[in-house]
Amino acid sequence: LFVSKGNRPKKIIPMVLVVVAICAAGLHNIDIETDPIKLWVSTSSTSYQQRQHYGDIFNPFYRAEQTILVPKDGGSIYRSSILKESIRVQNVAANVTYTSDDGSETITLEDICWKATGTGCTINTITQYFQNSMEHFEFYEKYGLELEHFSNCLYAPTTSDVALCTELKNALEDGDELPSTMSDCPCLSAFGSPMNLYNTYLGGFPDGAESNYTLFLESGAFVASYLNYNYADDDKNEPAIKWEREFIKTMKAETASNTVFNIYFYAEISVQDEVDAESSNGMGPVALSYCLMIIYISLGINRFKFSRDFFITSKIVAGFCGVMSIVCGVASTIGIYMWFGVKLQLIIMEVVPFLSLAIGVDNIFLLIHAMTEKEEALRREQPSLFIGLEHNPKAIEEITSTIVSESLAYIGPSIFMASAAESVAFAFGSISPMPVVLWFAAMACCAVAINFCFQMTMFLSILTLDKRRELRGQYDIIFKRASSVKSQVPPAGPETDRMQQSSQPLVSMQQPTTPAVERASQTPVSVETSSLTAMLDYCVDVYAWVLTFKIVKLIVLLAFLACTLLSIYSMETLDQGLPQKEAMPSDSYMIEYFDALDVYLATGTPVYFIVETGYERNPDEWSLNDESVETIFCKSKDICGTYSIPNVMNALANHGDKTVTHVSPGTTYSWMDDFWGFVNPDSECCRVDSEGAYVPIETGNDTYTTLRGEDDTCLASSVTVPPVPEDHYMSLFSMFATASAGTSCSYGGGSIYRGQFSIDTDPIPVVNSSTAAVTLNSSGYGDEITAWSYMVTGTANPTQQHFIDSYKQNLRAAEWISEKTGVDIWVYSLTYVYFEQYLTVVDDAYKLIGLALAAIFVVTTLYLGNVFYSLVIALTATNIVVYVLGLMQPLDIMLNGLSIVNLIIAAGIAVEFCGHFVRFFAKARGSGDDRAKAALRQVLTSVLFGITITKVIGLSVLTLADSRVFKKYYFRMYMVVVLCGVLNGMVLLPVLLSTIIDVKNFF
Structure with missing residues (x-):
């Protein structure tokens, strides 16, 4: 077929290049995805759907910046100079x-920050005991009261420090006057919330501090969080993103210059920007790998033989074009996906080119080595054909066609089998719902298939042209005829006449596909062979001979069985997860931040247990004034049930003998109780003007506060709460939901519950100075409260398993509460979208890897037509996968979506190490040992030089990648695949197959 249809290289190459141009033109649509959510989270997952729904009904979880300040001297934070410097640094931010x-x-921060009505930005930090004001701190400091005020507020964060304030006022010097904003020495923050979650605002404190607050004074770090609004519309987040990038630059400069603190910081955009930075710098290792491969191919194709005709037989141009054909395959693959609007990802940019190179170069070596063997066989069989070829272009074409066609018949089926098995196996990786894994597997599958097509067309045509050049005696690269090549006139005779007159192939294609080798083995024609080649052949024979000894076979079988059992044991202890810092560049400031989190942060992200109308068994509308409903949602009145949701939340956090270990101790809140306290006419919280409009609280303005106290209460003094009057319920709730807290009123819902209420399935609107005030007898912000949440604080999770366990535990808690109260609730936290996959990761691994191995079995069965040998290939691939799984734990590689798809790829690549050997073993004749020797002679050097070493060289460059993800999940894993592959394919497989065939003789 090649002789009759494919012997037109000058037509085939342009045709393929046109296809490449069309496919690669899609690269003009290239767009790189750097959003962590869109990289690692499936949009079909429950946690993602809940995340989106949470954003729809409450507003998306706020954007956050965080600083961790650790004294460089290792001392505690309870020192005047340390407190003062921390306030300065936080004010810089x-x-x-x-x-x-x-x-x-x-x-500025004021333009984007999260705030309640009439307050400042929400900055959660323990130095809010001084309202984060340097002026306040210095006033206390002047009179030596700063540490006493700090400790007093630590013990009573919801009140004013009245006793100290009296002492301070009595000690005032002439001309000194308390600033109006600290007239009563408040402990509440500048935005009205109490700073009572000590384990959230402090880090590095001693064990037992939650039960003995004095120990918090020995803390070793300040933790400050700056909260900003987040929107579902990305365009609305642009101002925040611009500010965050300025924040990062400012904090980098402060970190470099600060002499008091080691500063670790984070912004909401940090992870995305660091991934983006890595993406723009990630192509260096790829380019270096391709350059090294060109050099290796140029030298290794001739087995490093440097003879005087090296530049005639070197195949430098062919090797370069072979690598370029792989580049064309990669560009075409990515281009095709870009045509369909798929975004490119960092892993695809760096790993798919390596994978394509590792597999494609194998095929280059196999093809060229097959051509070399067929040419040598033809020279031994018909040496006269190669005399005087420089004067006979027609004979050159015919000889080249014969060599190429027989080479294809010899090695082409094995290449096809391996490529098909790899491509089908990789395709199963695209079943993974994780986008980065799905598209990586899909592109890897496509890249293998396209590379095979290009190599069987364009590269084969290049090899044809290169072989013609070589037979003409022309130098490589410059294509000039070597002066040392002497013209020889072929002897007259029928052979010469046939060469000159006939267009038929010199060796009949009707003969078996490997006649040259068989006849050559029977023809004692000496052919000049390099000493290195002879030595390699001798080593192969010795190695094959050693494997025939029974004791060697027994040792090999027992050793591999032991390794398999150890691997199975090791894989049972495999850790799960993928730490975020693994994806960061090695010099990123985020690495130090994540390390600091593990050391100093005692709490995790907030966890919300959400009650929503219409969810599961819940009614479409709650009668929140009905006592039977109130008993489920309150905790401070006699009517409140023992198992009311707020009571359960408090037990989750603070029960002394609790079994829920992933909720941090601390204050929990009940909005219904605080709402009752807010509207109670005996409190100072709810005031309306003469038109019934709510009068907000303003801290630091004594005159305003006095005048506000003269306004009417929202409810008449004769009203007893609960219940709240039905006709005022929504207007009063709307006031409460946006009101700030202060020293005169600690019940302001806008300070405590911001982002935790939904009215008519919409979030509470963002309130600012231009927002119209809510008035009594109106519907407020809507007609019905449709959802609300109860917040607890998660524990710090130093390991991925802690995150996974926390997620599972809170899911169980939500189920238990639903069963106990009859109210169906669901749980949400910011990190849950990343960890849902681990609920089923083990089952997914078995399913996907099993499907890939089954596909390999089916493909090899269809090709070989022999179930036994196909089963051997599939079982060997399985053993390789088991070995890789067993070595993952020692190599600090976790089980996750990335490692699963790599295990699928390992199964596919395993076919390269065992498929070629099994094919030649099946075709050989004789005893098991004879067949193993024959197969090893055929494939061992090609597997070592063409598959193993090429993969080692290509993968070694991944050590230069600037991310631990690539070093762990690609360099380490793929190196293990190569090592296990060559050992199983070239050690275990010959012993196993020869033993099975000669099983009677073995015993």
Whole structure:
């Protein structure tokens, strides 16, 4: 077929290049995905759907910046100089201002921050005991009261420090006057919330601090969080993103210059920007790998033989074009997906080119080595054909066609089998719902198939042209005829006449596909062979001979059985997860931040247990004034049930003998109880003007506070709460939901519950100075409260398993509460979208790897037509996968979506190490030992030089990648695959098959 249809290289190459151009043109649509959610989370997962729904009804979880300040001297934070410097550093962060290059746009924290009505930005930090004000701190400091005020507020964070304030006022010097904002020495924050979650705002404190607050004074770190609004519409987040990037620049400068603190910091955009930075710098190792492979191919194709005709037989151009054909395959693969709008990802950019190179170069070596063997066989059989070829272009074409066609018949089926098995196996990786894994597997599958097609067309045509050049005696690269090549006139005779007159192939294609080798083995024609080649052949024979000894076979079989059992034991202890810092560049400031989190952070992200109308068994509308409903949702009145949801939340966090270990101790809140306290006419919280409009609380303005106290209460003094009057319920709730807290009122829902209420399935609107005040007898922000949440604080999770266990535990808690109360609730936390996959990761691994191995069995069965040998290939691939799984734990590689798809790829690559050997073993004749020797002679050097070493060289460059994800999950894993593959394919398989065939003789 090749002689009759494929011997037109000058037509085939342009045709393939046109296809490449069309496919690769899609690269003009290239777009790189760096959003962690869109990389690692399936949009069909329950946690993702809940995340989106949470954002729809409550607003997306706020954007957060965080700083961790650790004294460089290792001392505690309870020192005046340390407290003062921490306030300064936090104010540096809070005062960050973004200014556009042309000065037309200015963005400050006040423009984007999360705040309640009439308050400042929400900055959660323990130095809010001084309202994070340097002026306040210095006033206390002047009179030596700063540490006493700090400790007093630590013990009573919801009140004012009245006793100390009296002492301070009595000690005032002439001319000194308390600032109006600290007239009563408040402990509440500048935005009205109490700073009572000590384990959230402090780090590195001694064990037992939650039960003995004095120990918090020995803490070793400040933890400050800056909360900003987050929107579902990305365009609305642009101002926040610009400010965050300015924040990062400012904090980098502060970190470099600060002499008091080691500063670790994070912004909401940090992870995305660091991944983006790595993406833009990630192509260096790829380019280096391809360059090294070109050099290796140029030298290794001739088995490093440097003879005087090296530049005639070197195949430098052919090797270069072979690598370029792989580049074309990669570009075409990515281009095709870009045509369909798929976004490119960092892993695809760096790993798919390596994978394509590792597999494609194998095929280059196999093809060229097959051509070399067929040419040598033809020279031994018909040496006269090669005399005087420089004068006979027609004979050159015919000889080249014969060599190429027989080479294809010899090795082409094995290449096809391996490529088909790999491509089908990789395709099963695209079943994974994780986007980065799905598209990596899909592109790897496509890349293998396209590379095979290009190599069987364009590269084969290049090899045909190169072989013609070589037979003409022309130098490689410059294509000039070597002066040392002497013209020889072929002897007259029928052979010469046939060469000159006939267009038929010199060796009949009707003969078996390997006649040259068989006849050559019977023809004692000496052919000049390099000493290195002779030595390699001798080593192969010795190695094959050693494997025939029974004791060697027994040792090999027992050793591999032991390794298999140890691997099975090791894989049972495999850790799960994928730490975020693994994906960061090695020099990223985020690495130090994540390390600091593990050391100093005692709490995790907030966990929300959400009650929603219409969810599962819940009614479409709650009668929140009905006592039977109130008993489920309150905790401070006699009517409140023992197992009311707020009581259960408090037990989860603070029960002394609790079994729920992933909820941090601390204050829990009940909105219904606080709502009752807010509208109670005996409190100072709810005041309306003469038109019935709510009068907000303003801290630091004594005159305003006095005048506000003269306004009417929202409810008449004769009203007893609960219940709340039905006709005022929604207007009063709307006031409560946006009201700030203060020293005169600690019940402001806007300070405590911001982002935890939904009215008519929409979030509470963002309130600012231009927002119209809510009035009594109106419907407020809507007609019905449709959802609300109860918040607890998660524990710090130093390991991925802690995150997974926390997620599982809170899911069980939500199920238990639903069963106990009859109210169906669901649980949400910011990190859950990343960990849902681990609920089923083990089952997914078995399913996907099993399907890949089954596909390999089916493909090899269809090709070989022999169930036994196909089963041997599939079982060997299984053993390789088991070995890789067993070595993952010692190599610090976790089980996750990435490692699962790599295990699928390992199964596919395993076919390369065992498929070629099994095919030649099946075709050989004689005893098991004879067949193993024959198969090893055929494939061992090609497997070592063409498959193993090429993969080692290509993968070694991954050590230069600037991310631990690539070093662990690609360099380490793929190196293990190569090592296990060559050992199973070239050690275990010959012993196993020869033993099975000669099983009677073995015993």
